[in-house]
Amino acid sequence: MEKRRVVVTGLGAVTPLGNDVETTWSQAVAGVSGIGALTRVPAENFPISVSGEVKDFEPTDFVDRKDARKMDRFTQFAVASSLMAVKDADLKITEENAERVGVWIGSGIGGMETYEQQFHNFIEKGYRRVSPFFVPMMIPDMASGQVSITLGAKGVNSCSVTACASGTNSIGDAFKVIQRGDADVMITGGTEAPITNMAVAGFCAAKAVSTNSDPKTASRPFDKNRDGFVMGEGAGILVLESLESAEKRGAKIYAEIIGYGSTGDAYHLTQPAAEGEGAARAMKMAIDDAGLNPSDVDYLNAHGTSTFYNDRYETLAAKSVFGEHAYKLAISSTKSMTGHLLGAAGGVEAIFTIKAIKEGLIPPTINYETPDEDCDLDYVPNEARKSNVKVAMSNSLGFGGHNATIVFKAFD
CATH class of the missing domain: 3.40.47.10 (Thiolase/Chalcone synthase)
Structure with a gap:
């Protein structure tokens, strides 16, 4: 089909x-x-x-x-x-x-x-x-x-x-x-x-x-x-x-949704699986579902909760999925500005991801002042960045070991 x-x-x-x-x-x-x-x-x-x-x-x-x-x-x-x-x-x-x-x-x-x-x-x-x-x-x-x-x-x-x-x-x-x-x-x-x-x-x-x-x-x-x-x-x-x-019906189109991945950690009630392996599988599943290579992704709206384990393990997950491209990938956490909206986070962050594609502008991670040696990727610190974003994805990770990733691309 x-x-x-x-x-x-x-x-x-x-x-x-x-x-x-x-x-x-x-x-x-x-x-x-x-x-x-x-x-x-x-x-x-x-x-x-x-x-x-x-x-x-x-x-x-x-x-x-x-x-x-x-x-x-x-x-x-x-x-x-x-x-x-x-x-x-x-x-x-x-x-x-x-x-x-x-x-x-x-x-x-x-x-x-x-x-x-x-x-x-x-x-x-x-x-x-x-x-x-x-x-x-x-x-x-x-x-x-x-x-x-x-x-x-x-x-x-x-x-x-x-x-x-x-x-x-x-x-x-x-x-x-x-x-x-x-x-x-x-x-x-x-x-x-x-x-x-x-x-x-x-x-x-x-x-x-x-x-x-x-x-x-x-x-x-x-x-x-x-x-x-x-x-x-x-x-x-x-x-x-x-x-x-x-x-x-001649509707305007913001973007196309092309990939979805969803996995379970089977590990712990509240703590992410070691090295972010469950999140990594969700990201890889979404990229595969979209028919893309990891290097095709320009921007990741991270789950980025501002907690010790999430940010460290999501960083490790990104490195696992993207390899060397992880260091070229723009990543930001808009939770730095909204706080964590729990079950609503994925909806709001999908909008940020889509707007980044449509407007060619990546929202920042504010309050980024002291680098963490365990979190050493490009988190678009403190100021928005103009960028030609063709493909972007959004992560959400939840208590119970739920991991979900969606992928959008510019419509043509």
């Missing part, structure tokens, strides 16, 4: 850098940090004081108040970003095409805010005061469900829950749905709203987050003085479309 070509025709985002794609992108290439003071939970209760929070987001700009009240914050982000992406794609979903338009949006945690609120209601007032919308607001697949309902998309509807790889796995899985002919259009990406008491407490207890109190420098991927990731929130959504469908 011949594989169909798949292109990107729409983008939508809500991030700590801005509540749309263009603001997010312009801030990123300017090297602006979207990280600020921790405000969504009482900072005095935790050893951290900074986070990558979405600012001035109003869900009623996208859906009416009654519907917004039935959505957890992570779902609100997904619906808003999907509406923006579909508008950007100038995609009209009608009775004629609805069954060929699907949704695949990942979330690592889902509705933690709703869970905490309703648990307090239960403890303080009993089960009768628990909202009848509790379960459908909490479960991670509800972002896909609500986007499908809001847009009238009746095709494949799914959700990848693979921790911090959720967004990238969702995009890769949606890509394959179109490639094999099961849909013509997929609305896909990742969403997360994890800045809640229990989620923050959990990551603090795991000693995974930065205790640096300076919001502008706390996230410092690949820097020798990194001390953990900064929690973030938001959503990044793509409209993927078969080339035939896009050309038929």
Whole structure:
């Protein structure tokens, strides 16, 4: 069976850098940090004081108040970003095409805010005061469900829950749905709203987050003085479309998605496999799926969390896959500016990867001050770089040993 070509025709985002794609992108290439003071939970209760929070987001700009009240914050982000992406794609979903338009949006945690609120209601007032919308607001697949309902998309509807790889796995899985002919259009990406008491407490207890109190420098991927990731929130959504469908309706095309790799470490709950071997296999799988050689890749948007093991092992994985080309490859971690959006990271970082191709501009890794002898590649330090990016890829690596990589190329 011949594989169909798949292109990107729409983008939508809500991030700590801005509540749309263009603001997010312009801030990123300017090297602006979207990280600020921790405000969504009482900072005095935790050893951290900074986070990558979405600012001035109003869900009623996208859906009416009654519907917004039935959505957890992570779902609100997904619906808003999907509406923006579909508008950007100038995609009209009608009775004629609805069954060929699907949704695949990942979330690592889902509705933690709703869970905490309703648990307090239960403890303080009993089960009768628990909202009848509790379960459908909490479960991670509800972002896909609500986007499908809001847009009238009746095709494949799914959700990848693979921790911090959720967004990238969702995009890769949606890509394959179109490639094999099961849909013509997929609305896909990742969403997360994890800045809640229990989620923050959990990551603090795991000693995974930065205790640096300076919001502008706390996230410092690949820097020798990194001390953990900064929690973030938001959503990044793509409209993927078969080339035939896009050309038929005269859609603008940002890039073509050409490769996907997904592997498991089978090693440890939270720590990456030694030498990053699982990540290396995902990258190699994606490059092979794209029909390319490693030397064809111009840019890698790294998972780059600003944790000791991730940055060291992802660097080793890149060296394993790319060999000598690793030292010529431009690599950056946009988490230096957004923080770590967990299940949404892959969606937002796919947008950065696509924009790097389209705009010929690679976003930087900010806060890179002290080189680490174990991280000795080109991390595009501190300033964006003009570059003719023909092929770019994005990594996402998650707790549980989930590794996912997607490859995009300039459309011709």
